[in-house]
Amino acid sequence: MTKIVNTKNAEHYNWGQRAHGWHLLKLDELSVIEESIPPNGFEERHYHEVSQQFFYVLSGKAHMDINNEQLLLSSGDGCHVPANVPHQLMNKSTKTLRFLVVSQPKSHGDRINA
Numbered sequence: 001m002t003k004i005v006n007t008k009n010a011e012h013y014n015w016g017q018r019a020h021g022w023h024l025l026k027l028d029e030l031s032v033i034e035e036s037i038p039p040n041g042f043e044e045r046h047y048h049e050v051s052q053q054f055f056y057v058l059s060g061k062a063h064m065d066i067n068n069e070q071l072l073l074s075s076g077d078g079c080h081v082p083a084n085v086p087h088q089l090m091n092k093s094t095k096t097l098r099f100l101v102v103s104q105p106k107s108h109g110d111r112i113n114a
Contacts, residue, residue, distance in 0.1 A: 005024050005025070006022075006024075007022045007034055010022040010023050010024050010034075011023040011026065015043075016037070016041060016042070016043060017038075017041060018038045018041065019035065019036065019037045019038065019041050019043075020035065020036045021033050021034070021035045021036075022034045022035075024100075026106070027106065028105055028106055029104065029105045029106070030102070030103070030104050030105065030106070031101075031102070031103040031104075031105075031106040031107060031108070032100060032101075032102050033100065033101050033102075033103075034058070034098065034099070034100055035098070035099055035100075035101060036096055036097070036098050037089070037091040037096070037097045037099075038091065038096055039091060039093060039094050039095060039096065040091065040092065041090075041091045041097070042088065042089065042090035042091065043088060043089050043090075044088065044113050045065065045086055045087070045088040045113070045114045046086065046087070046088070046111050046112060046113045046114050047083075047084055047085055047086045047087065047111075047112055047114055048083055048084070048103075048107050048110045048111060048112070049083060049084060049110055049112065050083055050105060050110050051083055051103045051104065051105055051106065051107040051110045052080065052081065052082050052083050052103070052104055053080070053081045053087075053101055053102065053103045053104075053107060054078060054079070054080050054081070054100075054101070054102040055073070055078060055079055055081065055089065055099055055100070055101050056077075056078035056099060056100040056101075056102070057073045057074060057075050057076065057077050057078070057097070057098075057099045058075065058098040058099055058100065059075050059095075059096075059097070059098045060075070060091065060093060060095050060096055060097035060098060060099075061073065061074050061091070061092075061093045061095075061097065062077075062089055062090070062091065062097055062099055063089070063090040063091070063092050064079060064087065064088070064089055064090075065086075065087060065088045065090070066079065066081055066085060066086075066087045067085050067086055067087070068086075073099075086114040
């Protein structure tokens with residue numbers, strides 16, 4: 001049976017300082033997560049040995065450092081991060097950042113802080 005999934009009924013988790021994530025799709029071979037980062041929030045610089053990821057901004061602005069290249073993503077923008085590439089996502093704005101991160105295969109358990 002097909003199920004409608006959203007942030008109200010998806011598995012939720014907290015991370016970092018006041019950041020949130022919702023597992024919209026949680027399979028070993030594919031993961032889709034919606035995340036929310038408050039102003040001035042960020043994740044630690046890291047990479048994944050196996051997983052590739054695609055980040056897509058729903059609202060707000062994401063500052064991405066991908067292998068020491070700086071990108072600014074706005075609502076409707078996305079970027080691909082191949083496996084083994086160090087990256088860091090930051091919210092340097094005064095508004096909450098909402099984005100999707102799609103990982104293939106899942107990235108949980110495949111994270112190495114850089």
